[in-house]
Amino acid sequence: MNNWALLTIAILLEVAATTSMKLSAGFTRLGPSMLMFALYAMSFACLSKALRTIEVGIAYAIWAGAGTAMIAAIGIVLFDEGLTPQKGLGVALIIGGVVALRLEGGAH
Structure with missing residues (x-):
């Protein structure tokens, strides 16, 4: 299976x-x-297998950033945690960072 x-x-x-x-x-x-x-x-287990060819800093940043953005969205939608302008900006910045890292590639 592809490491990405x-x-x-x-x-x-x-x-x-x-x-x-x-x-x-x-x-x-x-x-x-x-x-x-x-x-x-x-x-x-999946993260550790992905690290065979993806740089650890890139993989972890994407794993943590994408997870954080998704959990924030789940909190808003499923747990009625609300969306403030600051929270929206924070999630947008996280997504932007994840996209930038993914465009970098991170394979060695």
Whole structure:
């Protein structure tokens, strides 16, 4: 599998894991808590495989940045966390940074 595809899967798994963490209600709900641990493990496995050819700084920045932007959107849409101008600007800057890093390529 292409390492960029693995990085994408790692991002999606991390977002699902973080969403499960929110749903675990501070680890008081067993199902979402266990799901969170499994999803994080799978995310790190995919991320580690992606690092075979993608520079670690590029891969981690994209993984963290894309995940952060997606979680902010999920918080706004699913958890009614609201969208302030500052939050919108912050997410836009994160997305811009992720796009810039992806355009760089990051393969060695």
